[in-house]
Amino acid sequence: xxxxxxxxxxxxxxxxxxxxxxxxxxxxxxxxxxxxxxxxxxxxxxxxxxxxxxxxxxxxxxxxxxxxxxxxxxxxxxxxxxxxxxxxxxxxxxxxxxxxxxxxxxxxxxxxxxxxxxxxxxxxxxxxxxxxxxxxxxxxxxxxxxxxxxxxxxxxxxxxxxxxxxxxxxxxxxxxxxxxxxxxxxxxxxxxxxxxxxxxxxxxxxxxxxxxxxxxxxxxxxxxxx
Amino acid sequence: xxxxxxxxxxxxxxxxxxxxxxxxxxxxxxxxxxxxxxxxxxxxxxxxxxxxxxxxxxxxxxxxxxxxxxxxxxxxxxxxxxxxxxxxxxxxxxxxxxxxxxxxxxxxxxxxxxxxxxxxxxxxxxxxxxxxxxxxxxxxxxxxxxxxxxxxxxxxxxxxxxxxxxxxxxxxxxxxxxxxxxxxxxxxxxxxxxxxxxxxxxxxxxxxxxxxxxxxxxxxxxxxxx
DNA sequence: AAAAGAACTGAACTATGGTTCACTCGCTGA
DNA sequence: TCAGCGAGTGAACCATAGTTCAGTTCTTTT
Numbered sequence: 001x002x003x004x005x006x007x008x009x010x011x012x013x014x015x016x017x018x019x020x021x022x023x024x025x026x027x028x029x030x031x032x033x034x035x036x037x038x039x040x041x042x043x044x045x046x047x048x049x050x051x052x053x054x055x056x057x058x059x060x061x062x063x064x065x066x067x068x069x070x071x072x073x074x075x076x077x078x079x080x081x082x083x084x085x086x087x088x089x090x091x092x093x094x095x096x097x098x099x100x101x102x103x104x105x106x107x108x109x110x111x112x113x114x115x116x117x118x119x120x121x122x123x124x125x126x127x128x129x130x131x132x133x134x135x136x137x138x139x140x141x142x143x144x145x146x147x148x149x150x151x152x153x154x155x156x157x158x159x160x161x162x163x164x165x166x167x168x169x170x171x172x173x174x175x176x177x178x179x180x181x182x183x184x185x186x187x188x189x190x191x192x193x194x195x196x197x198x199x200x201x202x203x204x205x206x207x208x209x210x211x212x213x214x215x216x217x218x219x220x221x222x223x224x225x226x
Numbered sequence: 227x228x229x230x231x232x233x234x235x236x237x238x239x240x241x242x243x244x245x246x247x248x249x250x251x252x253x254x255x256x257x258x259x260x261x262x263x264x265x266x267x268x269x270x271x272x273x274x275x276x277x278x279x280x281x282x283x284x285x286x287x288x289x290x291x292x293x294x295x296x297x298x299x300x301x302x303x304x305x306x307x308x309x310x311x312x313x314x315x316x317x318x319x320x321x322x323x324x325x326x327x328x329x330x331x332x333x334x335x336x337x338x339x340x341x342x343x344x345x346x347x348x349x350x351x352x353x354x355x356x357x358x359x360x361x362x363x364x365x366x367x368x369x370x371x372x373x374x375x376x377x378x379x380x381x382x383x384x385x386x387x388x389x390x391x392x393x394x395x396x397x398x399x400x401x402x403x404x405x406x407x408x409x410x411x412x413x414x415x416x417x418x419x420x421x422x423x424x425x426x427x428x429x430x431x432x433x434x435x436x437x438x439x440x441x442x443x444x445x446x447x448x449x450x451x452x
Numbered sequence: 453a454a455a456a457g458a459a460c461t462g463a464a465c466t467a468t469g470g471t472t473c474a475c476t477c478g479c480t481g482a
Numbered sequence: 483t484c485a486g487c488g489a490g491t492g493a494a495c496c497a498t499a500g501t502t503c504a505g506t507t508c509t510t511t512t
Contacts, residue, residue, distance in 0.1 A: 048491040117343050162392035162429040169391020203388040207433035274461040
């Protein structure tokens, strides 16, 4: 008598939800938030506009979930790096350069998640993940302070915030669709990206390192050639 | 025969324009960009909605001008600090802490200009001024590198970007109307703001300084008490 | 004072895009 | 097979806010 969802239907519903999320993410990573209109997302997912609302209560919820999924992966990556704590300097260097290189691999998406104008609810979610990222960086900073690799006199929370802001800002230029400087310079290759990431990481590390000389112990490949 | 604007009228028109700009700035500094609706601005300026379009071709132009006026003043302040170059470390410290303290004096406005969601045209203007700020910081960094106060092996452009991003990010938390952490902590007084500015500046300086010890030469008041 | 030109007015227009809902379709269970 | 229920549909609805413009008021000039 009672209608009971069969496994098959359950699977189809789950698949629909996933298709909506994937479509939204794809659209955002192609053209930013403005492409993530419900009607676009729906047709990209192969369903009708109204059906989206069977899976997500509002556009904001959908967008926030897109952001969350992608951002959480980055937080996880940083957490893994922070856990695998060897020398703090190297750990911080790897964390920053990994983040930069990963962002550069999907620039449009990274730009949307990091810097693109968006509405309040997305902005709030963005802040949450920025904070989570900052927390991982702070862990590395604290470890380094404990081991004596990093200056103990700096407030680790502020240091972490400055570092996060620093590499985020450094990304905005290269990521921004508005900015043509980076594209013009032809520094598109993975080689150039790697070099850029290394330089950014170096400055970030310097902000907390006890002695700049520490740098000498880094793989030369990761360093800016003088 | 031909109609000729008398001085009196000319003055009134100029005054109207100024009143519109002032009203817009006041509204933005009270409630952010969303308050800067043409109808609001018009009534705040004591004129009709349509009249605004006698002075500004579009809302975007008006908003960009509001942003420009305020941002340019900050750039000018930084330029003056950068010009008055004594020891690079102190110069950079003063530049960063001055920026932070000035922003904290009008938080809502600073938040709108620095971080609040806004439309493309405002965002573009924002990038222009961020770049101008970065340029001034870069001058200080280069001077410091030349004098040997700052590490010569860092790319000054990247270092400046990281520094600017660093203190901007550090501001977002305290400035954000979304964030209640800062308000809760009761750290509202000028004393607390000064301390915060000093800490942020210290981390930024550390990013480029040759030796952290340099800090010892700073006025103790500007430093975080251990 | 009166014609002419400019400024002012604000209600109406418009564009955008999220959200709804009356309806149809397709599963489920008997 | 068929009654009943949830899923799917997409055109219509609505809310917001920027922009326009025909009519009105104020200034200038003769």
